[in-house]
Amino acid sequence: MINSILKYGLISVLLILFQVLALNNIQFSGYVNPYVYIIIILILPSLTPSWLILVIAFSTGLIIDLFAGSPGMHASATLLAGFSRPYVLRLIAPHDGYDPGSSLSMVSYGFRWFVIYATAIVVIHHSALFFIEVFRFTDFFRTIFRILLSSFFTLGFVLLIEYYRKGR
């Protein structure tokens, strides 16, 4: 238990560092901004109480905001992703339910399930984030395009990191 918490904490720190030091400095044509730190929300164990998910999500967003100089944007978007996580999980639950102990990873529930799960959360997070960033509904389809493109890249990174975890 303690071990897994420590491991989780380490992963979180590494992800946040990766996000703020590497990914935040990538400006690829203004459309692509992958936000990989969302994995922190994705891989929390399924028995985590929802209030704790919310707190973790909020704190993660807060830290990213502090580094990125974008007060409130990541916090609110990540919070929304954390809030919707239980509903998404309930929607795509496998036949024999969730194993309360294990983390929600590709190893435990398979590639297909994980892709669906990660896509749902990432799209929710990115939609909230980009719409909060522009904060208006003019240029609606431009924003949608940015959301889809960035979600695609974020998913790529998420799957890569998951493969890496699976391999270990």
Added chain:
Amino acid sequence: MRNLLNFLLKYNNLIVFLILEGIAFYWLTNGNAYHNSRMVITVQGMTRGMEARITNAKNYLSLRVVNSELAEENSYLLNRLEQLSTEQDPGFIYVKDSIAGQQYNYTPARVINISVNKQKNFITINKGSLQGIKPDMALTEGQNAVGLVVGCSRNFSVAISLLNLDFRLSSRLKSSGYFGSLTWDGRNPRYAVLNEIPQHISVAQGDTVETTAFSAVFPEGIGIGRVSEIKKSGSDFYKIGVELFTDFSQVQYVNVIGNLLREEQLELELQYQ
């Protein structure tokens, strides 16, 4: 209390979410100038819309006051105009005497009773002898003739309407200057009849009919109506149908015009008749 606790337990997820999201949005709008201005604009847009509606309603309720104020001001301006325009009499000496130069005096009044559906229609207005109204003053609405004051009490006056079989108004065609007498035939409150225009005059439909100053009641050139129908009766005169400018069923505010020089004129005329 237990219900409340149950409620909080059941929705604790949502409550925590809302609280944290509130904090995030507070931070968002306070920390980002752009988001802050967008938020302010949105909120202001909503309150502006409400304020505009409230103001509209208030304005509508105070229309009566505004109307009477405007009527006051209108009369004041007409008085000033009268004073100024009569100064330019091409005399030998130019004396600027605003009281002596003024011929017509305007008083605003509100119509409190008017009829259009009788054969002899009268108008009651809310000003009387205390306000300086006397019989034989003219009634106009805007620039159009309405009637003639026939009787005054202390605070009210009764005027004979243009729509009265007994009323005859000296009027002329604006185009040619030929004058006749306008009466109402008692049929349609929108139309009157102009008689005594000789048939050798050319009259066209749409010609304006206006007052003359002959009776020393109306100022010259107050509008009455427009020629709508030209009939040649058996006599030497036309019988001209005039569509009245004034819609008597909608008259609310009138100007009472007093001719300050009327008595002098009548006195002088009396000596030679």
